[in-house]
Amino acid sequence: MGLAELNVIPQATGAAAKTVENHQAPQELILHAAWFCPFAHRVWITLEEKGVPYQYKEVNPYKKEPHFLAINPKGLVPVIEYKGKALSESLILVEFVEEAFPQAPNLLPRDPVERAEARQWIDSINKQFIYPYQRLLQAQGAENQKAALEDVYHFLRNFSESIKGPYFLGEQFSLVDIVIAPWIMRDWVVTQHRGYRRENASPRWKIYADLVQKRESVANTLSLQEHTIGIYDQYLRDEAESEAAKAIREGRAIP
Ligand code: GSH
CATH class of the missing domain: 3.40.30.10 (Glutaredoxin)
Known part of the structure; x- marks a missing residue:
């Protein structure tokens, strides 16, 4: 199906x-x-x-x-x-x-250098995190799952070292936080099925992820887990037919 x-x-x-x-x-x-x-x-x-x-x-x-x-x-x-x-x-x-909509709050820094740095992180979330995370969901067999999990942790450790706190760029919640937040909100799937633990990425990652999870805009746009798992079941068995799932199976970049 x-x-x-x-x-x-x-x-x-x-x-x-x-x-x-x-x-x-x-x-x-x-x-x-x-x-x-x-x-x-x-x-x-x-x-x-x-x-x-x-x-x-x-x-x-x-x-x-x-x-x-x-x-x-x-x-x-x-x-x-x-x-x-x-x-x-x-x-x-x-x-x-x-x-x-340039009215406050600004979600990117005003300074062009800081703005470019924020965009670099956004780019690296897309290129170095989403792919291994998706691969972790779909990986079959302990060896493949372990390798994908290590890649996910590798990125998150790197990312955590640059968190200024409490949010990635400091006091101001930004697009960097927003771009990674949806995967924080869905990490219960890999926690339940792939041995992922926020604290095993790094203690800083756990503090950050726990905080982002509570942000109103993030929490108020999330649906119930019980309705979500049916979709993830297909990914966990590597049977999903979405464009992203097919790309992962074929070792291509996610569209
Ligand atoms: N690169 C796109 C983006 O960042 O907006 C990816 C969007 C995407 O993959 N959306 C999925 C979709 O529409 C749903 S989460 N899938 C339909 C399909 O794969 O046929």
């Missing part, structure tokens, strides 16, 4: 359901997201942090419905629809929201 046929609950639950409910009125900015998607979660957190008016629309990206493909032929969530354009790619979207 592929992800399209999986009996995934069609909308957000728990704290996220309330946030969805508060964002049904038509707005100039529409977020097309899937409640379970960590990439969409990045953009959702950003909108909440900025306090930008937005309309939330739920899409099941595995169903590839014509109305969604019409605005985004790639068929992936998240998408932001704004002023007649459909924009995609989570990292581009979080920066778009930051730039299109």
